[in-house]
Amino acid sequence: MSDAAERDVAVVGCGPAGCAAAVFAARDGLDVAVFDRGRSSLARCAHLENYPGFPAGVDVGTLSDLFRAQAERAGCAVVDDLVESVERAAGDDGGPAGRPEADEPRFVVTPQEGEPVTARRVVAATRYDGEYLRGLDDDEAMFAVRDHGDETHEHFDREYADRDGTTPVDGLYVASPSDADRQAITAAGRGARVGKRVVADARIDDGWWPEAAAGVDWVRREAELDDEWAERDRWVEWFDAEHADGPVDPDSDRFARVREAAVDDARSSYVGADDEAVRAAAGQRALAERLDPDAIVDAHGPDALLDAMDDGAIAAHAAGDGSGPSAGDPASDGGDR
Numbered sequence: 082m083s084d085a086a087e088r089d090v091a092v093v094g095c096g097p098a099g100c101a102a103a104v105f106a107a108r109d110g111l112d113v114a115v116f117d118r119g120r121s122s123l124a125r126c127a128h129l130e131n132y133p134g135f136p137a138g139v140d141v142g143t144l145s146d147l148f149r150a151q152a153e154r155a156g157c158a159v160v161d162d163l164v165e166s167v168e169r170a171a172g173d174d175g176g177p178a179g180r181p182e183a184d185e186p187r188f189v190v191t192p193q194e195g196e197p198v199t200a201r202r203v204v205a206a207t208r209y210d211g212e213y214l215r216g217l218d219d220d221e222a223m224f225a226v227r228d229h230g231d232e233t234h235e236h237f238d239r240e241y242a243d244r245d246g247t248t249p250v251d252g253l254y255v256a257s258p259s260d261a262d263r264q265a266i267t268a269a270g271r272g273a274r275v276g277k278r279v280v281a282d283a284r285i286d287d288g289w290w291p292e293a294a295a296g297v298d299w300v301r302r303e304a305e306l307d308d309e310w311a312e313r314d315r316w317v318e319w320f321d322a323e324h325a326d327g328p329v330d331p332d333s334d335r336f337a338r339v340r341e342a343a344v345d346d347a348r349s350s351y352v353g354a355d356d357e358a359v360r361a362a363a364g365q366r367a368l369a370e371r372l373d374p375d376a377i378v379d380a381h382g383p384d385a386l387l388d389a390m391d392d393g394a395i396a397a398h399a400a401g402d403g404s405g406p407s408a409g410d411p412a413s414d415g416g417d418r
């Protein structure tokens with residue numbers, strides 16, 4: 082196992098729960114692998130009509146592609162493979178006494194085809210499956226038995242994990258199966274919550290204290306910053322005031338290091354108008370790339386796509402005057418491909 086790829090986080094499943102957890106973790110800079118193959122609840126929906134953001138619903142093939150694309154864009158490695166087992170890495174007994182050092186992996190994740198991966202944290206996000214976790218804790222704790230007439234069936238206990246995904250096993254989180262997994266949007270919400278827990282725990286491993294580690298993943302407009310908050314010193318002052326009575330000595334190196342990182346993090350969440358335009362165009366393009374023009378034309382006629390476009394843009398394209406966005410324009414994605 083010594084040459085296994087080492088990740089901060091391995092997420093099992095890239096449905097609504099897994100995608101959300103993976104995106105939150107990767108956006109905070111964690112090195113995340115997402116495994117995705119096998120039985121999927123999402124794939125069984127005929128058409129998803131109650132997931133916010135899709136006025137006429139969305140077919141699950143498109144939504145799954147979007148989930149994977151979003152995970153990749155956030156920096157995750159998306160691995161098309163089925164996880165067969167998650168085991169403790171050598172030296173981890175799952176409790177505080179056997180806890181490996183903060184930067185050491187706790188788990189070995191073994192997929193069906195590819196190489197095993199080691200990870201410090203594992204997020205299970207598979208509505209139909211929990212079997213690959215067997216052995217990490219007592220079966221009675223993880224699995225529940227249900228009667229079906231004369232037969233009994235064992236299934237992963239939806240209440241095994243807390244609502245933020247934490248479990249009695251250090252570093253193991255469960256986003257799904259859970260009591261939130263019966264609707265796609267609630268599964269996504271649970272995944273997001275678990276992703277935020279993973280981020281906070283990784284920061285705590287790195288010396289942050291809980292109040293400092295809990296943050297928001299927001300992208301904000303620079304225009305909302307008034308002159309006072311444009312200065313770094315104002316943020317330092319804010320952090321000092323927030324944490325003066327916290328568990329860590331404000332004069333310590335540890336406090337200074339965490340403050341530096343927290344202030345950098347908060348300030349980097351502000352983007353200028355140009356950056357906002359680039360992001361908006363990249364978002365539009367990522368959606369456009371996943372449309373199926375043939376299906377739209379078949380169902381709604383040859384003019385359906387043209388109707389959705391600006392007449393000026395069509396005329397420019399037809400004239401071949403090359404007036405589309407270039408790589409330097411805000412409207413260009415600058416790196417999505």
Ligand SMILES: Cc1cc2nc3c(=O)[nH]c(=O)nc-3n(C[C@H](O)[C@H](O)[C@H](O)COP(=O)(O)OP(=O)(O)OC[C@H]3O[C@@H](n4cnc5c(N)ncnc54)[C@H](O)[C@@H]3O)c2cc1C
Binds near residue numbers: 120165256257263
């Ligand atoms: C028939 C049907 C219709 C439904 N219709 C709706 C609806 O209209 N609206 C609604 O809100 N909800 C609907 N649902 C519920 C919805 O599908 C779930 O709430 C949602 O998909 C749960 O998301 P999840 O991420 O927890 O799990 P899943 O959607 O099951 O995603 C899990 C992902 O993990 C992968 N995976 C599984 N095991 C492994 C493994 N061992 N290794 C690697 N990858 C793995 C799977 O391939 C899948 O991509 C429906 C469910 C069914 C069965």
